[in-house]
Amino acid sequence: MAPVARSCSCRVVNPRVVIVRPFCVTGILRLASPWSIVVPTRPAARIACRRVTPGRAWDAARRGSTGRYGCCVSSTPRCPSCRRFVYLDTLVCPDCTTEMGLEVIERRFVGIRDGRAVVDGVTWYTCSERRWGCNWLVREDAPAGRCFSCRLTRTRPPADDTIALEKLATTEEAKRRLLLQLGDLGLPIVPWDVWPGGLGFDLLSSRSEGRRVIIGHANGIITIDLAESLDDVREALRVRLGEPYRTVLGHLRHESGHYFQNVLIRDDTAWAQCRDLFGDERASYQDALTRHYETGAPAGWQDSFISEYATMHPWEDFAETFAHYLHIVGTLKTAAAIGMRLDASATRRDVDVVPEDHYDDQPIGRVLSDWEALSQGFNRINRSMGLADLYPFTISPPVRRKLAFVHELVTRAPLTTDEQVALALAPRERADD
Ligand SMILES: [Zn+2]
Ligand SMILES: [Zn+2]
Ligand SMILES: [Zn+2]
Known part of the structure; x- marks a missing residue:
């Protein structure tokens, strides 16, 4: 150096x-x-x-961070005109018909007129993918008309494949939710076109490609089969594989776990801790894959793993645990934004359960204690509607320790908003310059 x-x-x-x-x-x-x-x-x-590199940015952050939290969608998203609640994917207010877009730095919806909005003296434009449902805005000095999320999509269906593009819109919506959460957690995202190991997405449809698209992660690039945005396709796979939960957002969270394992674990000590908890990731992946699909998960896997798939290989165990960490803190954050609070008398606890917007200064025990009460409540609500459990998993003591490790990695030193924005706005330069 x-x-x-x-x-x-x-x-x-x-x-x-x-x-x-x-x-x-x-x-x-x-x-x-x-x-x-x-x-x-x-x-x-x-x-x-x-x-x-993502890892180097993280190293530097760990050395110098004050631990200040980055920007968050900390309050309920609202229409900029009538202030009614809107979902994160809203393009037009259903009440007052205001056209809106999400200014992603301050995380607020702003009204759009003639494809633009001026926020604090800066002009923001609608993303060029807005016709496919993207409601993020693009800052005036951005190098392209695509927003940060759309820019991260390295490969997408061709422009004339409108059937696949409709599925892309659904998947992109889940991807934007993932990116907002990663940003809220202060995790570093270096785009694939800035650094050869940076984060990117190949969003392909096995229906259009005429070949199997394998969901996975390799060197920063996450591949998703857009056909899984179709309920019948995804549900058939879920049943065939015996999985209790299968969603596009779940795939994205899992695959991002592969990406962040290499970004967040930066020294031998951390790798040793990781191997102690998850096993040695240097074991043959191909052998593990063959074994898993021939013999399935070992008996009693629930005692040590969060899912059957997590038993396949230490890489998959980490990615599954990382995905569950995002499921848990993301859902608790939404519960906090809604203003949920479980009365102590209903939970038979000494104090009310009050979910937090973020848990970066809380031990994993507090996270899981809140989650135990909330997820049980969510499951009961789902059952009262005749639906499957919202969170159909059991967190055993070994899984708690794995989640604690991920919690420590994620909350060690979140990047600030400025740091995240700068990484996101890094120039497109040839990786081999
Ligand atoms: Zn409105
Ligand atoms: Zn976009
Ligand atoms: Zn995986």
Whole structure:
């Protein structure tokens, strides 16, 4: 790692944030450019001019973070005109017909006129994928007409495949929800077109491709089969595989777990802890796959794993646990936004159960205690409507320890809003520059 040259124009924004070009070799920096990248670092360390990777951004954050939380969708999303509640995918208010878009930095809905909105002196435009349901806005200085979420989609169905594009719209909606949650948690997202291991999505339809599309993750790229947005396809698979829960959002959370395992675990100590809990991920994946589909999960798997699939290989155990962590804290956050509160007399506890917007300063015990009460309540509500349980899983003591490990990784040092925005707005440069 080369030290910073004196001539380097990397800019110190505050004691722990420096703006530096992502692939800076000479130290030349476009200081005023909004496409410079922000890397959190220690006050005295400045930063070496080096490639920015998700892991390195995370390392730097861990060293220097004050732990301040990034931006959150902390309150109920509302129509900017009539203030009624709206869902995150709303394009037009059902009450007052105001056209709206989501300004993703402050996480607020704003009214749209002629495809644009001015927020605090900055013009935001509707995403070029709005006709396919994307309601995110694009800042005036963005390099393309696609929003951050749509930009992360590396591969998509061709423009004339309208059937597949309709399925893409459903999947993109789940993807935006995932990205908002990752942002709320302060997790680093370096786009695939900034760094070769960065996060990206190949969204393909097995129906259109005429071949099987395998859902998975490889080197930052998450592949999703758009056919799974069809209820009959997904439900048939769920039944055939004997799974209690199968959703597109669940796939996205699981696959993002593969991505973040390599991003968040950065040293030998953490890897040793991880192997202690999940097993050695260096074991043959192919052998594990063959074994899993020949013999299934071992008897008594519920005592140690969150799902049958988690038994397949340590990679899958971590990804499943990570997905469940996102299920749990995401749903608790929604419960907090709704204003839910379980009275102590109803739960037979000493105190009311009050879900939190975030749990970054709380032990995993508090998270799981709240979740135990809330998920039981949600399951009862679902059953009263004749539906399957909302959360059809049992969290055993070993799974609690795995979730504690993920909680520690995620909450160690969340990136601030500025840091996340800068990573998101990093320039598109050739990875091999
Ligand atoms: Zn309205
Ligand atoms: Zn978009
Ligand atoms: Zn997996």
